[in-house]
Amino acid sequence: MYPLPLAQGNPQTPSDATIQKWLEGATNPASLTFTDRQKLLRRHPWPESDALCKETTGLSFDQLTEKAAHSDPATLTYGESWLLAQGTSGVLANGDKQMLDRVRWPAPARAAYDAALEAILSETDRAARANARVALARHRDGYWGKRKEISVQDRRNAEFVSSWPWMHEVEEMLAADAEARWGFVCFRTAYGDDAQWEHFKTQFANGAELSLSMLQSARSEFWTPDVLLGRWEIQFVEDREALEGAGLHQLCLRFRRMREEGRIRAGLRRDVFLYANQASIQSSLDHYPLPDRGFVVAGDPEHEPGKIPTYLHNFKGNVRVAFTGVFTCFYARLIPRGDPEDDPSMIRGNRQSWDVVFLKARMNREDKTYPPASQNNRN
Incomplete structure (x- = not known):
């Protein structure tokens, strides 16, 4: 419960080619492939990530995104909110661990990633992720509050x-x-x-x-x-x-x-x-x-x-x-x-x-x- 989205060991910094791809994608989202987009969303590899989402929530990522975008955050489960807010990189054995290390990347790499991610998100994606972050914070605060009691x-x-x-x-x-x-x-x-x-x-x-x-x-x-x-x-x-x-x-x-x-x-x-x-x-x-x-x-x-x-x-x-x-x-x-x-x-x-x-x-x-x-x- 409550897996931590942090990689172990030395920082895993994206390659120069990956950073350049993100910079291009920030202004031309069409240049990013389906796999590129799933990596940005921390849902790589696919279809394993979608299978985990279905196993956990009963919904595909697309279905879960649609649900979360139009739901009260208080109704989202821990698994639903985690998968939308954090992706699968931290829980799949073969997940893309490099993407867990964003907080330790150099500033230019973080900026390129953020710009590319922002470019590929639809309004539905943004609403779903915002609600998921609220729900995830509620779950975490509730658990840690009880843990102190x-x-x-x-x-x-x-x-x-x-x-x-x-x-x-x-x-x-x-x-x-x-x-x-x-x-x-x-x-x-x-x-x-x-x-x-x-x-x-x-x-x-x-x-x-x-x-x-x-x-x-x-x-x-x-x-x-x-x-x-x-x-x-x-x-x-x-x-x-x-x-x-x-x-x-x-x-x-x-x-x-x-x-x-x-x-x-x-x-x-x-x-x-x-x-x-x-x-x-x-x-x-x-x-x-x-x-x-x-x-x-x-x-x-x-x-x-x-x-x-x-x-x-x-x-x-x-x-x-x-x-x-x-x-x-x-x-x-x-x-x-x-x-x-x-x-x-x-x-x-x-x-x-x-x-x-x-x-x-x-x-x-x-x-x-x-x-x-x-x-x-x-x-």
Whole structure:
């Protein structure tokens, strides 16, 4: 995400012949070939550049240019704005890297390039590129602004799980069902102060969205977590009479009943639930604002008191999870009970059993909350 349009090593300066061609093209655009024009637009080689545009946006460069010229910049995606504003030189393996070095060229070379580029642009091109630059700045400012709000360790934990396919599996699930959401059921078990409860929900949402904003994809430089951000959900369950002060076993029974009766929204996790007790709600008050963050408690719905002797690491069926870890590390790494890979001691393929998640949480000596510092959570 956010590839840098800068070449490495010594400056790659255009040849004298290329500069002369640009000077001629500035006054006689017809003298510039199709390939010359694509190089000026940083879309060389062609048709590889157009193929990348179609793969990323679903549109050819001509179609994307027409769209962007007549669109509100706020509607342009990161990939669309990047390709129009920066071209493909920096992202294609065989891209024209010389064109990334413009800022280091001698002044006469830069002037010749700028003049030739200006000569070949249509009014539609200019409008599209202007809108793309506005959109790209918005995307970058948004990302870097959020990056400053999250702690280094929370960001690194989110980035670490970005290299696995779970995000795309969630996207595929959402694409198959327009009504589905992804996320968790969360029970409220403390009912003392409604204002505190609303604060907890707000801080939870802020932490979840902040961590999701840090996700990147190994599949594409242009992937953004927009789909995940737009369709995550926490299905809060409030029932003062039945849930006030409820213990873990009672919550397990309630969740299993909801699951059996089909009362969990499509797409939400059915192998884990969350709950907010007074300690959780208080954590949102004590650890505020971000990057300081509170926690929610995650429960194993298959837990039974009689199973405790079979657990490892003093796990007792639940674990605290930081707001900024619930929808990233915890969602991606947990091996639920009954999974083919489930084993109390299991760390497999970067996934972790309930017992291991609990062990990792204990590494945070201050609050015993998952995930621990990134360097302690690499396996």
